[in-house]
Amino acid sequence: MVSPIVIIGTGLAGYSLAKELRKLDATIPIVMISRDAGDFYSKPMLSNALRAKKSAAALVLKSSAAMEEELRARILTHTEVVEIDLQARCLHLEGGMKQSYGTLVLAMGADPTRPVLEGNGGDSVLSVNDLDDFSLFEKSLAELDARGTSRDVLILGAGLIGCEFANDLLARGFHPTVVDVADRVLERLMPPQASRRLQTRLEHAGAAFRFKAAAVSVNRSAAGLAVGFSDGSSMRCDLIMSAIGLKPRIGLAAQAGLEVHRGIVTDGKLMTSDPRVFAMGDCAEVGRSVLPFVMPIMFQCRALAATLTGTPTVVKYPAMPVTVKTPACPTVVCPPPSGAEGAWQVLETEDGLEALFSDGASPDRALGFALQENSVSKRQRMAGRVAT
Structure with missing residues (x-):
């Protein structure tokens, strides 16, 4: 057998x-x-x-x-x-x-990475990493809907998942606030100009952001959840979601x-x-x-x-762009390898943004790129320029 x-x-x-x-x-x-x-x-x-x-x-x-x-x-x-x-x-x-x-x-x-939080409300923090998690998240949002009062959701982490959920919550009438220890959204994936554009579009849609701060405490009361941050500030919310990694x-x-x-x-x-x-x-x-x-x-x-099945094969990757699911600001990123030396060259217009990460020695061969709004149509062409 x-x-x-x-x-x-x-x-x-x-x-x-x-x-x-x-x-x-x-x-x-x-x-x-x-x-x-x-x-x-x-x-x-x-x-x-x-x-x-x-x-x-x-x-x-x-x-x-x-x-x-x-x-x-x-x-x-x-x-x-x-x-x-x-x-x-x-x-x-x-x-x-x-x-x-x-x-x-x-x-x-x-x-999911679990944040270490003081206070009596740490167990209120949700993460969405699988179908069971989403079911619990969905139930918690439905309970907020049923109360018919405030609909404030705090998202820990301004990375890809945090921004995607912020955009998705906006579509259902919730009010997301995104907090991160970094100084901008998707800091490790794209240049500052692209981060600024994505943040601005999400803010125009109704999201709020706090940077260079981390949640350090959560306390539960009849008024909701009181969250304290590492910079000494605080806020109340109805629901907390962690997307910190x-x-x-x-x-x-x-x-x-x-x-x-x-x-x-x-x-x-x-x-x-x-x-x-x-x-x-x-x-x-x-x-x-x-x-x-x-x-x-x-x-x-x-x-x-x-x-x-009998043919030993080494895995090889081509350029692998990632679509950020934020309809408020359509975005595609193909981040350069971790630790890569080089610089971003950014072309930004009213209709879109195109950014290329190159080491300078071969400007026609990119190590990574980012595209936003109308420029996302260039995804395939840009992927063909990425060195693999």
């Missing part, structure tokens, strides 16, 4: 890998393990579902049962893996069950003795320090990089499926 490929995780990474495997091999046994219901949905839709008036249930594209049939796989739902035994090639599951594997793929994703889920891997750093360390073929274990998606650190975006996952899936 052929030992199965076992995939821990039924998010975009896990399901996409299983689909790619089935394209290459119709018979190889696949077992997938999910700590939740295992339903298939588009995670990027979480940050613009409010505008689309989509409920958590409506975001489900296929049930786990339907995915099991489509993929001809065994899917274990609501199942926690408590230990990986590398020597025995076996997973210990909650409740005393065991699952053997021939090859193991860790596609466990990442957890993600932490790759590395606990199981570390406990098993696999090499971990920021994520689960892999080589270019996504192999961990154990040759029978691979990692991909938000939990993996590939070539010193953790890339929590959709496009890298797609390229990882294709390469890893080839490797697992």
Whole structure:
């Protein structure tokens, strides 16, 4: 009997890998393990579902049962893996069950970074990282709707997710305030001119921003939530959402003795320090990089499926622009590599913004770019100029 490929995780990474495997091999046994219901949905839709008036249930594209049939796989739902035994090639599951594997793929994703807050209201802070989280967030917003009073939402983090949720909340009549320790929105992804343009458009739509400050305390009272900031200021709100970042889920891997750093360390073929274990998606650190975006996952899936079916393949990435889902200011970013030396060249008009990051030695070859409003139509042309 052929030992199965076992995939821990039924998010975009896990399901996409299983689909790619089935394209290459119709018979190889696949077992997938999910700590939740295992339903298939588009995670990027979480940050613009409010505008689309989509409920958590409506975001489900296929049930786990339907995915099991489509993929001809065994899917274990609501199942926690408590230990990986590398020597025995076996997973210990909650409740005393065991699952053997021939090859193991860790596609466990990442957890939201939780802010450390003083006061009695710290447990009021919500994060939206999966369908269950969105369901709770949706319920909390509905409760504000039912009260018919104030609708003030504080978002911690002015990065991509924070800005997307701010825009989405505006579409439903809520009043978002975004706070960040940085001095501008999407500071690590694009130049100051683009940050300013995005912030201005969101402010015109009704959002507010606070920079160079972090929330340090939250206290609950009948009047709502009182939030204190590191700069000594304070504000009240009705709901708090944290979007300050993600932490790759590395606990199981570390406990098993696999090499971990920021994520689960892999080589270019996504192999961990154990040759029978691979990692991909938000939990993996590939070539010193953790890339929590959709496009890298797609390229990882294709390469890893080839490797697992007998054709060892190094994952290679082309330019991978990211669409920021902020209709108030359409934006596409392709950030330069972390630590890259160079400078932004920015062309800004009333109708749009075009920014190119170059090292100066080869001005025609970009290391990154940012496009806004009418200029987003140049996405493909700009992507072709990015050195990979």
